[in-house]
Amino acid sequence: MNSRLIHLTVNGKSHEVAVAPNAVLLHTLRDLGYTDVKNGCEIGECGACAVFLNGEAVNSCMVLAWQADHAEIVTNAGLGTMDKPHPIQEAFADAGAIQCGFCTPGMVISTKALLDRNPDPTEEEIREALSGNLCRCTGYGQIVEAVRLAAERLRRSSSSPASSLREAADDVTALGEQGPSQHEERGEPHSDARILPVSEQKEVR
Amino acid sequence: MMERVQPKPLPPHNLPELRQVGKPLRRVDALGKAVGATVYAADYSMPNMLHAKVLRSTVPSARITRLDVSKAHALPGVVCILTNEDAPNAKLNTDMPGQTGKKARSGSDAPVLAKDVVRYVGEPIALVAAESLALAEQALGLIEIDYDELPGVYSPEEALKPGAPILFEPDNAVARWKIRKGNLEAGMAEADVIVESTFKMPFLEHCYLEPDAGVGWVDEQGVINIRVATQVVEHFRSVARALGVPQNRIRIRGTMVGGGFGSKEDITVEIFLALLARVTGRPVKLVYTREEVFTSTAKRHPFTITHRTGVKRNGKITAAQINMIADSGAYPYLSPYVLLYATGMAAGPYKIDNLHVDSVAAATNRTFTSAFRGFGGPQAAVGYEQQMDEIAKALGMDPLAVRRANYMTTGDTTGTGQVIGSAVWPEECLTRAIAALGERTPDTPTRKIGRGFSSTFQSYGRITWFHDTSHAWVGIEMDGTVVIRCGVPDIGAGQSNSLCQIVAEILGVPLAQVTIYATDSAVTPLAGTSTATRQLYMSGNAVTMAADHVRKTLVGRAALEFGVSEEQVDLADARAFVKGDESTSIPFPDLVTKCAAEGLELAHLSQFNAPFTNGIDPETGQGDIWPDFTFGAQAVEVAIDLETGQIELLKSAACHDVGRAINKAAVIGQIAGGSHQGLGYALMEDHEFNGGVPRTTSFADYLIPTTVDFPTTEVIVLESGTGVGPFGAKGIGEPALTPAAPAVANAVADALGVRIPELPFTPKRVLEAIDKRRQKKDG
């Protein structure tokens, strides 16, 4: 088996790497340092390894590295950083949609794939789009809320970028007032399933 | 349920309003995970690192007659191969992880590497370390092994028969518990009707998304370091014991865990890594494949539970006799304690004066069973909540009325005679869950609707005769930022965030100003296991104690500064101020500087102790077992497709009294997520065996719920404030799962008019039940 130099552009960065013919893209990416791409099952059942390959969301465990030669790959870490998170990543963090976090990178990829095609999805469409991403922690409810929140924020910022900051602040105030607040009688809570958390950072802003 | 169910009014209780605790704040670990920056165990790499693989048994019961590693050794790039010969004394002390000073139960020690005999498919036999993963895998294939297959046992019933092949002398009964309370015969004699039922449930797999993984190395001080995804930092003790080194020469550095649910409570990769790192002198990495996770890590105990209950016509239970038999798999691990939990909670949240429980866990040649969220409690609930509905059916009574006739209240005793001091709100929870379902969906000719619910309780905090403790250190820096040091492993439920939120509240700093350093056995005070729904209770109380000390210093010094009494000072937004006169204030950096200059205590290490008890009576099972219990309920509506047998979950609602929610979003996530696992338990999960050979060893065969399978469980949170955790919190991690499967079981029975006695309710079982019912009607 002879290795070959393949050329990958990952998150905008060029890589030339020698890989064997039986190498799988998931491992090639992780070996290059893109450990945000997770190995959950290696048979395309869990979606933890999802990346964009030439614009399509795919399980990187099902792609031979050589098949990705000259491809443009985007991983979750390429969408945003701690300092500048992508609105989808921020929405996941804000909506309580992250527990252990292992499924999150794949979920974000599938979410972006959905919202790029369908900026205003129904709940059914959201669930369908994420059907290839398993999560064992959350029961998916807050993940669906996160996608909805991300869609809303992306629609707002694309429609009027200038006012998005003010509107984002409004969205935070509104979120803060939902659900049991200091004004609510402790004795009679109502269903809390739709509460979205307030972002500490945004409050400071 | 014909009547409109009204939520039972809550007793008057007033929880003080808090600034940050209770709010659904963004968790401290959320953003790192969102952007893919958080590093998990398999993401670590070190220079000069080797890759390890484990050779595992492919047969369930055999003697190893030949093990030849020479060809594997000869492969260039293979650096080390270890078998039992190289580590004959290495044993897994699979009893009570993380606990000091107790003798191991005999027979509980699994060899780290099998010696002559293998007892389950997947049992570790040899370790390989090589320059690359591919080489390690290749080397594995070159190891030659011959087995002489031995007769085995493949069900607990088989295992307990006289003459059955024995896994460990003297017999296959790994553990037994019993409860003898009151007078069973008298109670049964009093009954108008006796109802008897048997329920069966299968092996389950945790299916956390992150396969077990770790990296081990020997540092410049000669200390063996293990970076590992674990629920138990204290495993350094077991690693030390296995290697024959002092306990203070092993360092466990736990990572953010990608899901554990009890399986990462056991020792998995740690001893393998320690052995290989020590022998090779190089860092070694070991990552399990998903198949390996299925075959070689813990499973949930299958149980068969028989209930025989005497009841009066008015629904009151006069006597209950419960028999439980569980499959312990090939090694005991935590079976004795899982069995204890199931036994202690066997009768449910009901007042039963005459109670006999007999339980046994039997060894079989199948994957070892150990901790899985609920730890026997969910299995018990599948039994008792279905039995309550069977009782209702036998009496022609409303199932809610039967429960009302028997519910415990605060101050009552459990089946083991333990008094429950906190709020006992099963009816409050259940009525709200039922009410949340709304109008019943009408039947169609091919779709039969069913509604069912369950009322459950689940302990939180560890068994009290383990004398559980937790430690935490809290300090404030010169710039007013706050540090927590705590050994707590974060397994995704927000363990570390809750501690930060509590400390933020007590010290009056924004959550963003609190940093936690966690999960390092060398430098963070030991906080015990992230298991048994104990971390919020134990470490939450520990940080509360520590933070209170620091708060006292700040408040005291500020009071002096302002010339007021301490009661008049409050802390918020990183300042101290006079209540009612916020302009009189001092920012923390200034206040802390003064305190530091005067040598006042700005940091504190606290130890929190759970109640220390001495065990239950071995004959009667009477005594205290746990610190407290969480009560909860779930109600579901299902639609059964009469032509295909498929069950569609239409609605699901759960209500739990969590005492006090520290982070509301996290509590909702725990309940929704735990519920989903329980729904999977009822409807699709089954880790099947062919004799001793596991058949479902991938996500393609073992099905867990996806986004489209179930609607999200609607979550109703009650806060009685009566828990023994911080701010009156109870625990929710495990309780969240417990009511789901029994609620579905009752809904399915409601729809079909007949009960399917075995989980999961596959379409085939549903159609068989429909057929059986039709035959019964016709015949």
Added chain:
Amino acid sequence: MTLPAFEVLQPESLQEALAVLAANPRVHPVCGGTNLIVDVRAGKIHPETVVDLSRLDALRGITVSEDEIRIGAATPIAEIERNQTIRRCVPLLAACCKTFANTLIRNRATIGGNLVNAAPCADTAPALLVLDAQVELTSASGARWVPLEEFLVGAFQTTRRSDELLTTVRFPLPPANALGGFRKMGLRKISCMAKVDVAVYLELDDNGVCRKAHIALGAAAPVALRAEEAEEALKGQLLTAEAAVPAKQGLTGEPLVQKTIEEAARLTAESTLPRAGSEYKRQVVYGLTRRILTACAKGGNR
């Protein structure tokens, strides 16, 4: 886990690919990889050389002409599902694609890959069977069209010669008033192997009488197969309750249609599944078939 060693050839054109196959009959074609990687990992196949077709744009795409639809073998399932013409003119195929594995797999798995793998539970097979699909098998020496039911001959067995590639799938463009449906039954709503697939395709005349009926089952037998007895039983029968028709067996309108449908569903179940041990599957087949036919009779669910 590292995959066992194999070589990968990446021809730049279909011609080159065919030349590779002609020269080495043992090469294993791969496109989306969703079968190959799983099978190699499981040790089901041990290819020495794999030929990558994923870069051959010539094999990808959907073309619609006056009387037929052609789909390139390398077209991902997701692309077929999203295609507006497929959704409008062949909704049963779109429905089939929507039940295929999950969203991520669909972006890679191809229709050609699904057919050449010929798993008993291959989801596209029953849908394409009722559409009277044919597959194009191309080699260096030429191309031939083969009806799908002749192509699929057994579990994981097709009539593809080792020097041939499946390059195109074609089927007649259904008339605007054609009806049909696809249902899959598995142990989970998505992303699982089918226990049973049922595909139905119907052409009714202006009086609501069935002129053409195709019913196919997947996952119920080693190969997807047509339920010919049921199809025969439906031909010439009234399937739209509204149309006026002389009373037959004392029934008119909806009860008559219902009876016809139930009979067809029964024949479907009984003729396709062996007697022994399939009671459960027979019940499911009956139910799914009845359901699709009923939906068709109501005019919806094309």
